Structure formats: C-alpha cells, structure tokens
Amino acid sequence: MTRRNTGKDKLITVALHVALAAGLFFAAFPIYWMLSSSFKSNTEIFALPPTILPKAFTLEAYEAILGDPVKLRFFFNSYFVAGAVTVLTVLIALLAAYGFSRFNFRGKGSLNTLIISTQTIPPITLLIPFFGLVVSYGIFDTYVALILTYLVFTLPYAILLMTGYLNTLPRDLDEAVAVDGGTSWTALWRVIVPISLPGIVATSVYTFLLCWNEFLFALTLTKSTSMRTVPIGIQLLMGQHAFEWNQMMAMSVLGSLPLLVIYLVAQRFFLAGMTAGSVK
Amino acid sequence: MTRQKRSHHKLKRAVAPYLYLSPSLIIIGLLMLLPMATVIAYSFQNSAVLRRDPSFAGLKHYQAIFADPVFWASLWHTLYFTCMSVVFHMTIGMVFALMLNSDRINPILRNVLRVLYILPWLFTAVIIAVIWRLLLEPNGVVNSILMQLGIIGSKVEWFSSPQTALHAVTFANIWAGYPLFMVSLLAGLQGIPKDFYEAADIDGAKAYQKLFFITIPQLMPIIISISLLDFIWTMQVFPLIWITTGGGPIYSTEVLSTYTYKLAFSSYNLSQASASAVVILLISLGLTLFYIRYQRAR
Known part of the structure; x- marks a missing residue:
C-alpha cells in the first residue's frame, strides 16, 4: 500500500x-x-x-499460603484431578478421533453431530442427576466423583480437537502399514501417535485447563476441606478471611500459574485448544 | 491373501471404528445422555433424589417455576447479562483485532500487545470474580480513581447495591470474555486475500468502505458462529456471579444458573430445581440446533 x-x-x-x-x-x-x-x-x-x-x-501473603498444609492440599487436589482427567481424556479421545478420521461407517454423521452438540449442554442441568448418582454410588466427596464427571465435559472437545488434527495427516502413512499386513491398531500406535504429538499436546493443554477452571461440580460433589480444589479454596478463603485481600490475591496468582506458564511456553498449542470449539 | 483371510480383514475394517469409538460412546451415554433423561424424570416427580419411591407430580414443578416471579427476573437478568456480554465481546474483540492487524504498528509491539490483550482469558472465573471484587470494593481503586476524576461524587457499592450490581457483574464478564472474539477475528483477518484490498485501493475506496464492504462481510461466518457459541456459554455462567454477588442483593443479579442451584442445594427442592434445569437445557438445545444448522450450511 x-x-x-x-x-x-x-x-x-x-x-x-x-x-x-x-x-x-x-x-x-x-x-x-x-x-x-x-x-x-x-x-x-x-x-x-x-x-x-x-x-x-x-x-x-505467599508465606501464609505456602506454609499452610490445608491450602497446599487444594493445589495438590487440583493438579491431581486435572492430571488424571487429562490422561484419561487424551487416551479415550485419541481412539475415538482415529475412528472418526480414518473410517467410514454407518451413523458417523449423527455421532459427530451428537458430539458437537454435547459441547453446549449446560453443566447445571447435569449437576442435579450427578449429585443423585454420586450419592447413591457412595462416591460423594471423592476424587472418583470429580474425575468421572469432568470426563463428560472434556471428552467432546478433545474428540473434536484430535479428529481435526488427525484429518490433517496424510492417509498414505497408515495405509502403508495396512499394505504390509498390519492392522489399524498397529498403524495407530506405530505411525499415527508419534506424528500426532502436536495435536496430543494441544488437546492435553486444553483438557487440563478445563479441569483446572472447573467450579460448579467441585463445589457440589465434594464437601470436606481436604477434597477441595483451588477455585473452591479461593472461595473458602474469601468466606473465612474476608479481609485478607493480599492472601486471596496471592492464592489467585498461584492458582493462575499453570495457565500462564502453559500460555507463555506453548502459546500455539494453547490457542489451538481455546479456539477449537469455535473455528472449524 | 486367501479369500477367507480377505473377508476376515474386511469384517475387521467394518467393526473397528465402533470399537475405537466405544469407550467415548459408553462415557457419553452413561454420564451425559442417561443423566439428561434422569433430570427430565426428576422434574416430574415429588421429592426427587430425596425419596426412594417418589410419586408422579405431573407438571406441578413447571407450574411452580413459571408462577415464581424470581424465575422471570432470573430469565430477564440472564438475557441482559448474555446479550450485553456478547455484543461487547464482539465489539471489543473486533476493535482490538483491527488495531492489532493494522500495518501502522511495529511488528514487535504488535506481538507483545497480542499476548497482553489475551490475558483476561487466562484467568479462571473464580479468580476474575475475586479480582473484580477487590477492584470494585467501596474503598477500592476504581472508586478512588473515579472520584479523583470527578466522575462519581461518593463511593459506589458496585456489587452490593441493587442499581449497579447487574451492570457490575456484566462488566466483569465483558472484560473476561472478549479475547475469544479477538483471537478468532485476528485469525480471520489474516485469511482475507490481500488482492481484495489492493483492488479497492485502485478503485479509490476509503478506509471505512473497505471495512464495511470487504472486512466485515468476509468475517461474517466467524462473527455469527462465535456469537452463537458465546451466547450459549455465557447463558450458563455460574461461578462469576456466585462469587461476586451470589445472585443478590435482593435477587438483582439472580440468573437461571444461580436460581436453579439455590433451589437444589439451598432449599433442597430438587424436583423444582430439575424442572428449572430442564428449561435451561431446552433453551440451550434450541440454540445448539441453530448453531449446528448454521455450521452445516456453511
């Protein structure tokens, strides 16, 4: 110009x-x-x-937070739950994405629509039945309750993200394995997984963030202080020491660290996940 | 390969996709579709969850909800909160994207600003709520700055006065959510072919003409699909409002999600809460259908 x-x-x-x-x-x-x-x-x-x-x-403020085992436990819980959900989600989503990306089968279109539409199910709608189920199976106030319920929200995104990524990989690669007499399972692990690492990283990052940020289920499906995650911990801190603003801010900074670190280190993967649901 | 072996191979190819999808489908079926059916069932029962053999209630709980003025107030607040949020997310996102895309700024500055403008997006709703509570405290920095500038005469209790609370939570949500638009529109802007602008320059088009006749029409698909998604997600916001105002004062910031949550876990009226949750589900599903049809049409 x-x-x-x-x-x-x-x-x-x-x-x-x-x-x-x-x-x-x-x-x-x-x-x-x-x-x-x-x-x-x-x-x-x-x-x-x-x-x-x-x-x-x-x-x-930081000394007060880091010197308090109760608060450190919030951080452990958040990392543990988010980590466990991320591993499970990525594994399960990888299989589903492989199915979507490499096979043509009956019902593919409707299953795809089902998965896209589950992204928009309001959490509050599922909360009440989850509460009923969690109580009746005796897993109220446990990690299992959080991990299972988080999976429902992370899985649809992860499947869409992974499918999108696998679709960008040339099919010749895994077809070569089939020509050699290998099964699709061998092709997945020998060929697809090693070259899908960027997609797997982006999916993991996004899944981890979704779990790290979750509030409603953690609030309702856990009760004891030792089971609470960071977002609930911040809320508790607000209730107990309404005037300890410096501690609340320190805890917020510490609670944002994983996101900030991931964002600064792996901006590309981070944005890939954050915009996954919206840009096709 | 023998014929038998080949047909065996074919069978495997036909079954394989279902095997790969089965773990996901089992989880989605058991933990999403079944609970959705359950919540619908609860909404037609008396003392759902609380009693082992709940009796059939018919439409009683829906009638109770529709007769409750707080429900209608919540619906109205949800609409206000959501529409304002989406409109401002879009406007701010667009302005920031256009500014960052301008060739008048230094590329290094552009990259630094892009990173900084995305910042609000990186924070959890709870943390956003806590930050804004600190900023908008009666003795906080916002009041202090506004008073220095002479914009307000005395301290405003942003979150605890019924006149300002809804605007304050909406503002906090606008701040927190524009980067989704900004990032998506920025990606969209980079995808518009340069020739369009060059051709317009040759024709002597003015900057605003290029904006309204090239840029915005080209970005329209992104604007529509992000607006729909943003609308659906904003409608479901819970933690931001729960932490800043808890729906108060005097229901002035009650939205559908906090209304439902209180019915379920403060008054333990799980049947009525289920009815309210089903209403939210239906609104979301309606919008989702619209979204999917739009995506298909693209």
Whole structure:
C-alpha cells in the first residue's frame, strides 16, 4: 500500500497508538492490580491514594499460603484431578478421533453431530442427576466423583480437537502399514501417535485447563476441606478471611500459574485448544 | 491373501471404528445422555433424589417455576447479562483485532500487545470474580480513581447495591470474555486475500468502505458462529456471579444458573430445581440446533 506521509496520516498513527494504550490499560490493569496487591500488606491495599507499586514489598501473603498444609492440599487436589482427567481424556479421545478420521461407517454423521452438540449442554442441568448418582454410588466427596464427571465435559472437545488434527495427516502413512499386513491398531500406535504429538499436546493443554477452571461440580460433589480444589479454596478463603485481600490475591496468582506458564511456553498449542470449539 | 483371510480383514475394517469409538460412546451415554433423561424424570416427580419411591407430580414443578416471579427476573437478568456480554465481546474483540492487524504498528509491539490483550482469558472465573471484587470494593481503586476524576461524587457499592450490581457483574464478564472474539477475528483477518484490498485501493475506496464492504462481510461466518457459541456459554455462567454477588442483593443479579442451584442445594427442592434445569437445557438445545444448522450450511 502506498503511504502518504501527510500530517493527517501521522495523526491517524498517533491516534491508533493512543487507542492501543487505552486497550492495554483495560486488558491488563486488573491483572496488574492482582499481582501488585499480592505483594502488599493488607493495609496498603486500601491506602489512599492507591499505591501503584507496593511501597513496602512483602511476601507475607505467599508465606501464609505456602506454609499452610490445608491450602497446599487444594493445589495438590487440583493438579491431581486435572492430571488424571487429562490422561484419561487424551487416551479415550485419541481412539475415538482415529475412528472418526480414518473410517467410514454407518451413523458417523449423527455421532459427530451428537458430539458437537454435547459441547453446549449446560453443566447445571447435569449437576442435579450427578449429585443423585454420586450419592447413591457412595462416591460423594471423592476424587472418583470429580474425575468421572469432568470426563463428560472434556471428552467432546478433545474428540473434536484430535479428529481435526488427525484429518490433517496424510492417509498414505497408515495405509502403508495396512499394505504390509498390519492392522489399524498397529498403524495407530506405530505411525499415527508419534506424528500426532502436536495435536496430543494441544488437546492435553486444553483438557487440563478445563479441569483446572472447573467450579460448579467441585463445589457440589465434594464437601470436606481436604477434597477441595483451588477455585473452591479461593472461595473458602474469601468466606473465612474476608479481609485478607493480599492472601486471596496471592492464592489467585498461584492458582493462575499453570495457565500462564502453559500460555507463555506453548502459546500455539494453547490457542489451538481455546479456539477449537469455535473455528472449524 | 486367501479369500477367507480377505473377508476376515474386511469384517475387521467394518467393526473397528465402533470399537475405537466405544469407550467415548459408553462415557457419553452413561454420564451425559442417561443423566439428561434422569433430570427430565426428576422434574416430574415429588421429592426427587430425596425419596426412594417418589410419586408422579405431573407438571406441578413447571407450574411452580413459571408462577415464581424470581424465575422471570432470573430469565430477564440472564438475557441482559448474555446479550450485553456478547455484543461487547464482539465489539471489543473486533476493535482490538483491527488495531492489532493494522500495518501502522511495529511488528514487535504488535506481538507483545497480542499476548497482553489475551490475558483476561487466562484467568479462571473464580479468580476474575475475586479480582473484580477487590477492584470494585467501596474503598477500592476504581472508586478512588473515579472520584479523583470527578466522575462519581461518593463511593459506589458496585456489587452490593441493587442499581449497579447487574451492570457490575456484566462488566466483569465483558472484560473476561472478549479475547475469544479477538483471537478468532485476528485469525480471520489474516485469511482475507490481500488482492481484495489492493483492488479497492485502485478503485479509490476509503478506509471505512473497505471495512464495511470487504472486512466485515468476509468475517461474517466467524462473527455469527462465535456469537452463537458465546451466547450459549455465557447463558450458563455460574461461578462469576456466585462469587461476586451470589445472585443478590435482593435477587438483582439472580440468573437461571444461580436460581436453579439455590433451589437444589439451598432449599433442597430438587424436583423444582430439575424442572428449572430442564428449561435451561431446552433453551440451550434450541440454540445448539441453530448453531449446528448454521455450521452445516456453511
């Protein structure tokens, strides 16, 4: 494009940068405020006028969280449940995606539609029957209850993501295995899995995030403090120490770390998962 | 290969996809379709879940819900919350995507800003709720800035006054959700062929003409499908409202999900809660059908 170096043109560029700065303030200030508050004392958080940088930088909030076994347990629970669900989801979804991607069979179209539509089932609708089932099978307040119920929500996304990825891989590769007399099962593990690692990583990342963020089921299907996950832990902290804002912010920072780390390290995989449901 | 072996191989090919799909189908069947049938059954029973031999209630629980003014208020709040969220997610997402896509900014700055603009998306609803509670505390930083600027005269209790609570939770949700649009539209913008703009330049088209006659029509499929998904998902929001206001004060931020949750787990009226959950399910399914038909038509 030809750029006329006129005054009007410069003005547009300046206006654009002002708008970009305003956008940055809108997007990032709340997060900056969380971060800086987590390094403040409780009295400084509400100081007037507000202090943009912590005046008396302190790690007391982090010490209080990391020194408390009850709170560490929230983190363990979140990592454990999310990790277990991720492993199960990826395995099961990989098989289903392989079926969808490499075979033609009766009912394929309707099954695909079924899986797309399960993405939009409201969690609150399933919560009441889940509660009934979990109580009647005696798994209320256990990891099993969380892992099983989370699977229902992670699986549809994971299948769609994995199918999308497998569809991008050339079929010649696994057909070569079939020509050599190998079964589709051998083709899956020898050929498909090794070259699908990017797809598997993207699926794992997204599944992990869905579990890490889950609130409603964790709130309702667990009861004892030792079974609670991080989101519920933050809510409990809010109820018990409504004025310990610095601790709540420190816990929020610690609770966001996995997402931030994954995002910064593996942005490509992260975005692949986040937009999976929406962009075909 | 002998003929027998070949037909055996063929059979295996025919059965294989069902075997690969079976673990997923069993899980979806047992943990999604069966519970959906169960919740529908509950909604027609008296004392569902709580009693072993519940009696048939007919449409009683649906009538109770439709006669409850709090249900209608919740439906209205859900609509307001959802429509405002989707419209602003789309607008902000579009503006940010267009700004980032402009060739007037330095590529390094573009990449840095893209990472930073996505930030709100990385936070769990609970954490977003806690952040906004801190920001909007009566003694918090937002009030302090607004008072300095002279926009408000005295401290506003954003989340605990019935006049502002619904707007405040909606605002927090708008902040949290625009990056989905931004990321998708940015990807869409990069997919528009450059020739379109070059041809428009030759014809002497103005910037706004290019926006309305090339960019927006090209992005329309993305805008429609993301809006539908965003609408369905926003309608189901629970934790953000639960943590910031809990549906209060005096039901002013009660939405369908908090209304249903309270019926089930505060008043233990699981039958009526099931009826309400079925209503939410039907609304979602209607929108989902629409979404699927749209995706098919594409």
